[in-house]
Amino acid sequence: MSETKEALNAFAIDIKRGLQSSPKSLPSMYFYDETGDALFQKIMDLDEYYLTRAEFEIFVRQKEEILDAFLGDDQTFRLVELGAGDGTKTKVLLAHFLNKAISFTYSPIDISGNVLDQLKEDLNGELPSLKVEPIVGEYFSALEDLASNDSSKEVVLFLGSNIGNFDRAAGVSFLTHVGENLSSGDLLLIGFDLMKNPQKVLSAYNDKEGVTKAFNLNLLTRINNELGANFNIDNFDHFPTYDPLTGETKSHIVSKKEQTVYIEALDESFSFDAWEAIHTEVSQKYSHKMIQEYAEEAGFEIVRNFIDSNQYFVDSLWRKR
Ligand SMILES: C[S@@+](CC[C@H](N)C(=O)[O-])C[C@H]1O[C@@H](n2cnc3c(N)ncnc32)[C@H](O)[C@@H]1O
Numbered sequence: 360m361s362e363t364k365e366a367l368n369a370f371a372i373d374i375k376r377g378l379q380s381s382p383k384s385l386p387s388m389y390f391y392d393e394t395g396d397a398l399f400q401k402i403m404d405l406d407e408y409y410l411t412r413a414e415f416e417i418f419v420r421q422k423e424e425i426l427d428a429f430l431g432d433d434q435t436f437r438l439v440e441l442g443a444g445d446g447t448k449t450k451v452l453l454a455h456f457l458n459k460a461i462s463f464t465y466s467p468i469d470i471s472g473n474v475l476d477q478l479k480e481d482l483n484g485e486l487p488s489l490k491v492e493p494i495v496g497e498y499f500s501a502l503e504d505l506a507s508n509d510s511s512k513e514v515v516l517f518l519g520s521n522i523g524n525f526d527r528a529a530g531v532s533f534l535t536h537v538g539e540n541l542s543s544g545d546l547l548l549i550g551f552d553l554m555k556n557p558q559k560v561l562s563a564y565n566d567k568e569g570v571t572k573a574f575n576l577n578l579l580t581r582i583n584n585e586l587g588a589n590f591n592i593d594n595f596d597h598f599p600t601y602d603p604l605t606g607e608t609k610s611h612i613v614s615k616k617e618q619t620v621y622i623e624a625l626d627e628s629f630s631f632d633a634w635e636a637i638h639t640e641v642s643q644k645y646s647h648k649m650i651q652e653y654a655e656e657a658g659f660e661i662v663r664n665f666i667d668s669n670q671y672f673v674d675s676l677w678r679k680r
Pocket residue numbers: 387388391399441442443444445446447468469470471474496497498499517518519520521
C-alpha cells in the first residue's frame with residue numbers, strides 16, 4: 360500500500376513540477392496506465408507506426424544471428440529487458456532461444472505493473488518452460504537490482520527505440536548508468552529508429568484514426584482520475600512535430616483556449632493561455648554516426664548492427680568495455 364502512495368506522490372510531484380515550468384511539460388513515462396497500455400498496443404498495429412513491424416522483422420529474420428551474438432563463447436546468459444511492455448517482439452527471441460534449448464532467465468522490467476502482469480500471464484501460457492522474473496519499477500531503481508547479480512553474463516534489451524524518449528545528454532547518461540551496472544563483456548541490444556523520409560516519421564505520430572492523439576491526451580485523463588483534476592479533454596489537442604535537422608520528434612498537448620484547471624491532490628490551479636503547448640514526449644531519430652558516438656561516450660563498443668530490409672530501424676548490439 361505504501362508503495363502505491365509513494366508512487367502517487369511521485370506522480371503528483373512530477374505533474375506539479377512540469378506544469379509550473381516554462382514551457383510546460385509532462386513526463387512521458389506517465390502515459391502508461393491501463394488505458395495508456397491498451398492504446399500503445401493499438402498504436403503498434405497502426406499502418407503509420409512502422410517501428411514495431413521493422414523491429415519484429417529484424418527478430419524474425421535474424422534471430423539465429425542474434426542468439427549466436429548473445430552467446431559468444433558462453434552457454435547461457437541472463438536476459439533483462441528495460442521497459443518490456445507487452446513483449447510482442449521479444450517473444451520471437453524467447454521462443455527461438457527455448458527451441459535451441461538455451462537455459463536462461465528472462466527479467467522484464469516495466470513501470471507498469473499492469474503490462475507486466477499481462478506479459479507474465481501470456482508467457483506462462485505460450486512459453487511454459489520459460490523462467491520469468493518480472494520487476495515492476497522505474498528503469499534506474501531496477502538497474503540497482505541488476506547490479507547485485509554477477510553470476511552469469513547479462514544481456515540487456517532496450518527495444519522499440521525507447522532510448523529516443525531521452526534527449527542526447529540524458530540518453531548518453533542513461534546508457535552510461537546501464538553500463539555502470541554491468542560487467543565488462545556484458546551485452547546491451549538497443550533499438551534505434553533511424554532517420555528517414557520526414558513525412559513518414561511525422562505520420563507515425565499523427566495517425567489518421569487519432570489513436571496517438573488519444574494516447575497523448577490520456578495523460579490528462581490520468582491526472583483527472585488519479586489526482587482529482589478537472590481537465591476538459593475536449594479543450595486540448597495533440598500536435599506532433601519532426602525536425603529533420605536534429606532527428607527530434609516531439610509530441611505536444613495544446614490548450615485550445617485560455618483556461619484554468621484545478622488539481623485536487625495538489626490543491627492548486629494551473630492556467631493555460633490560448634494555444635499554449637505542453638511538451639509531453641520526445642522520440643529521437645538517429646543516424647548511424649550518432650549511434651556510434653552514443654556507444655563510445657557511454658563506454659561500449661558496437662558488436663554488430665541488425666537492420667530491417669527497409670533500413671528503417673536498427674537493433675544495435677553493444678559490448679561493455
Ligand atoms: C513505448 S513502450 C515500448 C515497449 C516495448 N519495449 C516495445 O518495444 O514494444 C514503453 C514501455 O516502457 C515502459 N516505461 C516507460 N518509461 C519507463 C521508466 N522510466 N521506467 C520503466 N519503464 C518505463 C512503459 O510502461 C512501456 O511499457
